[in-house]
């Protein structure tokens with residue numbers, strides 16, 4: 287059994303937060319047992335925001351109570367993601383009370399399942415005659431996919447047989463209903479996810495029918511053999527405009543696209559299907575080379591929560607949903623299973639440390655759905671086109687897909703640290719941990735020690751009981767310009783091959799040291815990104831930084847920094863749970879208070895004053911009340 291245990295200062299804090307705050311808090315919300323303000327994700331009166339009602343929906347579907355379903359048709363998935371986060375937490379640290387609570391949740395879910403295996407509280411309660419009739423909108427298979435993921439995780443963590451049986455009964459039912467064969471429903475879900483869940487169930491059970499069903503759902507999408515409902519949005523929204531093997535660009539709803547890609551990459555890794563892998567590579571490039579924010583956010587518009595055009599990356603009206611970055615992490619990891627390319631780890635890290643972690647407040651009880659790169663609170667309040675851009679994290683959201691999604695990813699971060707393939711072991715994330723892997727004829731114990739993301743020093747201790755030659759690959763992030771590598775005290779060549787340095791040897795007891803370049807960096811966007819022209823962003827290590835009003839005063843757009851100005855780094859233990867801050871000497875244009883004319887000729891009235899500009903890590907913004915924030919700052923070319 288391969289095993290990884292996290293001991294990391296940075297991630298342990300998050301894991302502890304999930305265990306002690308997020309899971310209990312979310313449980314109360316799902317039970318409507320807590321008095322909180324649930325915000326609509328944008329100005330739209332049709333968004334349900336009175337309560338969650340998830341548990342109550344299950345009780346009604348199970349026949350324990352009478353009443354109506356409340357919330358989105360995909361409300362069930364909030365509970366499934368919560369259960370998955372619980373599973374990872376229990377895997378790490380058994381807690382009998384939490385396990386008993388989760389076992390009861392499993393009982394409830396299985397009672398809500400119909401005799402033929404069908405499971406979805408909305409349709410069971412409200413429209414039993416419409417099952418699978420509105421696949422574009424119904425999310426029935428999407429919810430099933432989330433249940434499969436949760437069930438596999440919970441079974442693996444606790445051995446609960448009922449959860450696995452319930453999941454397999456649902457998967458068998460879906461397999462009975464859907465497929466190419468004569469008489470079967472040739473549909474697929476408007477929101478990809480069931481494919482990911484089926485792959486997970488396949489890996490656990492080794493039942494080929496689940497793999498075949500996942501491939502069926504992937505490959506029928508966008509073909510004219512598929513049965514389509516009539517009232518749907520433009521097909522690009524669902525990535526249904528073309529068969530997936532022919533899609534070139536990341537189109538439509540961002541979460542859907544990355545979930546689709548995750549499942550495609552998963553199936554490609556499992557089956558070696560080169561065509562599927564090629565399609566994944568094209569979509570990956572479309573995202574990361576032309577449609578991704580520097581924070582790892584994706585989705586440029588609220589309209590359809592979607593991608594738009596290449597290089598169209600507005601900073602203040604974007605979407606950058608937390609779930610989309612969670613999905614990007616999943617996609618990147620599945621790609622790494624097929625090919626050793628450090629870019630996958632780089633992007634995973636970008637999305638994880640910046641947008642995903644930015645999705646939760648430091649208290650673990652407030653969440654962003656949309657992750658802007660620039661806010662002015664007054665504008666979000668007044669401009670209906672920015673009603674989705676919140677300036678502080680709400681306690682909960684009418685559509686609560688993000689909070690438990692983030693919880694299940696961060697609760698399982700150890701899964702993304704290493705990638706093992708036969709006698710090859712990749713160190714992908716720099717998280718302090720201990721791992722144990724069966725490799726060839728021995729067990730390889732590996733220990734990572736690091737103060738990442740604040741320091742760039744990584745010590746790797748390897749202890750191998752076998753006699754085989756093992757290839758250890760260590761990712762060298764593309765932002766690290768000068769990387770030092772030492773093996774057993776001897777400094778050695780650190781030239782990376784596709785983003786990894788490799789050590790190929792029969793390991794015994796060996797110590798490797800990697801020293802990443804933690805100099806603060808300035809980044810410039812491609813000039814085709816209109817919104818970032820003449821501006822720069824700063825990062826240090828994997829963290830992208832931003833400037834907040836609380837440190838820099840109002841009107842952040844009036845700040846500028848000269849090109850040659852150095853960026854100073856300092857770790858502040860008492861700030862925002864302990865963060866490294868960056869500062870530089872800059873300018874702030876002073877608006878002349880006497881001259882209130884809107885337009886003038888020349889800029890004689892403008893005066894600049896010297897100011898010290900301070901940046902904090904993007905993930906930690908909006909934890910000190912509502913205030914302005916921006917990632918991209920104007921650059922002055924001369925004094």
Ligand code: FUB
Pocket residue numbers: 360477541542591607609685687
């Ligand atoms: O449709 C289910 C989830 O709700 C999506 O993944 C999110 O984007 C939100 O629309």
Ligand code: ZN
Pocket residue numbers: 607608609610655686687688689691
């Ligand atoms: Zn979401």
